[in-house]
Amino acid sequence: MRRALVWLTISFILGIVFADNTRLNFFLFFYLGVIDLILAIVLSKSRCLSALFIFLAAFCAGAGCLKNSCHFPRSHIWRILFKKPNSLCALKGIAITPSQQKGNTRQFVMAANEVIFKDYSYHCCGKVLVILGFPQEISYGDELFLKGRLYRLTGRKGFSNWHRYLGQQGIFIQMRVVLPGALTTLAKGKGFWFKRLALNFKRKVETLLFASMPRLTAGIMDAMVLGEKQHIPFLVYERMIRCGTVHILVVSGFNVGVVVFMCTLLFKVLRLCSSLRLVLTILCVSFYCLCAGAQAAVVRATVMAIFFLCGQGLQRDPDAFISCSVAALFILLLQPRQIFDIGFQLSFASVLGIIGIYPPFRSLFGCLNRIRQPLLRGAVNATMVSFSAWIATAGLVAIYFKIFSPVTILANIFIAPLATIITLSGFTLVGVASLFPILTAQVARTCQLLVILLLRLSFFFSQLPGAYLFLTRNLTK
Numbered sequence: 001m002r003r004a005l006v007w008l009t010i011s012f013i014l015g016i017v018f019a020d021n022t023r024l025n026f027f028l029f030f031y032l033g034v035i036d037l038i039l040a041i042v043l044s045k046s047r048c049l050s051a052l053f054i055f056l057a058a059f060c061a062g063a064g065c066l067k068n069s070c071h072f073p074r075s076h077i078w079r080i081l082f083k084k085p086n087s088l089c090a091l092k093g094i095a096i097t098p099s100q101q102k103g104n105t106r107q108f109v110m111a112a113n114e115v116i117f118k119d120y121s122y123h124c125c126g127k128v129l130v131i132l133g134f135p136q137e138i139s140y141g142d143e144l145f146l147k148g149r150l151y152r153l154t155g156r157k158g159f160s161n162w163h164r165y166l167g168q169q170g171i172f173i174q175m176r177v178v179l180p181g182a183l184t185t186l187a188k189g190k191g192f193w194f195k196r197l198a199l200n201f202k203r204k205v206e207t208l209l210f211a212s213m214p215r216l217t218a219g220i221m222d223a224m225v226l227g228e229k230q231h232i233p234f235l236v237y238e239r240m241i242r243c244g245t246v247h248i249l250v251v252s253g254f255n256v257g258v259v260v261f262m263c264t265l266l267f268k269v270l271r272l273c274s275s276l277r278l279v280l281t282i283l284c285v286s287f288y289c290l291c292a293g294a295q296a297a298v299v300r301a302t303v304m305a306i307f308f309l310c311g312q313g314l315q316r317d318p319d320a321f322i323s324c325s326v327a328a329l330f331i332l333l334l335q336p337r338q339i340f341d342i343g344f345q346l347s348f349a350s351v352l353g354i355i356g357i358y359p360p361f362r363s364l365f366g367c368l369n370r371i372r373q374p375l376l377r378g379a380v381n382a383t384m385v386s387f388s389a390w391i392a393t394a395g396l397v398a399i400y401f402k403i404f405s406p407v408t409i410l411a412n413i414f415i416a417p418l419a420t421i422i423t424l425s426g427f428t429l430v431g432v433a434s435l436f437p438i439l440t441a442q443v444a445r446t447c448q449l450l451v452i453l454l455l456r457l458s459f460f461f462s463q464l465p466g467a468y469l470f471l472t473r474n475l476t477k
Contacts, residue, residue, distance in 0.1 A: 008329075015058065016065065017339070018063055029063040029067060073125065127170055129166060143190050147177065148177040149176050168337040168341050202291040217452065225427065227292040245408070245419075251292040253300075256288065299327070299330070357388035382413055
């Protein structure tokens with residue numbers, strides 16, 4: 001069957017959604033999946049029945065994967081705190097994310113190794129969201145000893161959007177540390193060395209951006225190049241939601257494509273053999289994925305890029321739908337609850353809209369090839385691509401953000417190409433600062449002017465009559 005992997009992925013996703021709405025346990029789905037596989041092999045002579053049971057097995061695999069992610073081992077800190085809720089204790093572990101400013105606090109995620117109460121000490125596992133009531137820089141790989149109060153979040157799914165988001169990341173425990181003396185750094189340089197190197201590089205790039213540009217423009221550039229949105233003011237974020245251009249603040253396929261292009265060009269200039277170019281390009285793309293926070297959009301783009309690169313290495317033409325399926329399966333096998341994340345849904349919906357809606361839409365209006373003016377042809381083409389992505393994502397945006405933005409199609413004609421130039425300028429700034437520091441100020445000034453133009457366009461389109469329609473009275477971020 002053509003594109004069988006696409007249908008297997010759909011069956012896997014349906015299994016996850018079904019399992020999330022039932023109380024059936026993991027073992028039922030496991031045994032049903034094994035039975036389906038056996039029947040598929042036994043009935044292999046009948047292609048239809050064999051395919052049916054294979055899809056049922058994929059359905060059970062998705063359901064079992066979700067149920068397995070909800071099962072905590074006995075040593076999980078969530079189980080340990082079941083008998084000691086909201087307890088004062090000491091916790092030992094390794095920071096798996098750097099600390100970030102959240103309002104008046106700093107937060108990071110720690111992989112727990114040991115929890116110590118007054119009378120007992122337990123070896124444990126699991127992620128803990130640590131909230132510090134004082135300014136303290138924590139780097140990835142720091143081994144820490146903390147004293148504070150541990151809280152179990154309200155249910156595995158949580159009753160709030162924030163708790164639900166944490167549950168999707170596998171975080172069900174939080175710890176509050178109030179005093180600086182309650183935090184001790186035992187060692188540094190723990191964790192995966194490749195990720196530690198990527199995050200150190202990201203920190204240096206962010207330092208460069210904020211040193212060479214004002215905070216507002218540097219924050220937007222940080223989001224567009226590295227996917228870090230914590231420095232963007234709410235007013236800017238709100239305006240971009242209203243005109244439907246908030247997607248430019250997410251690292252996506254274009255950024256990964258730029259990295260692939262630059263690496264391929266550099267390695268060709270160095271005259272490396274094709275196999276070595278392939279390996280080094282994959283390493284560079286993976287490195288950038290970690291720099292950008294390994295969010296759903298950039299992971300999807302990275303997996304698709306690796307799939308295409310491997311296809312070119314094998315002299316085969318990869319299929320875009322199959323590449324999307326591989327990326328979705330890769331993410332959902334590791335974190336099945338990502339299917340309920342808005343970033344995951346919007347990322348795949350926009351890509352599927354472009355590769356699924358744009359080609360027939362273009363052939364329906366077969367006038368594009370007759371346009372001789374390159375700029376006009378590019379504008380019409382960009383409009384069609386924008387319209388295809390808007391059709392695929394408008395429903396999700398209306399559900400999650402409670403807003404309908406018809407101006408998105410018009411705004412993206414101007415803002416999407418400008419965002420492309422800004423992203424390229426950001427990469428250029430990093431390269432120039434590394435090779436020719438004397439030119440850093442000039443390139444940074446250009447980046448600043450482009451970002452200011454982007455902001456003015458976003459505000460202009462968001463203020464047009466009928467630009468957007470609230471489906472509820474209040475817009476929530």
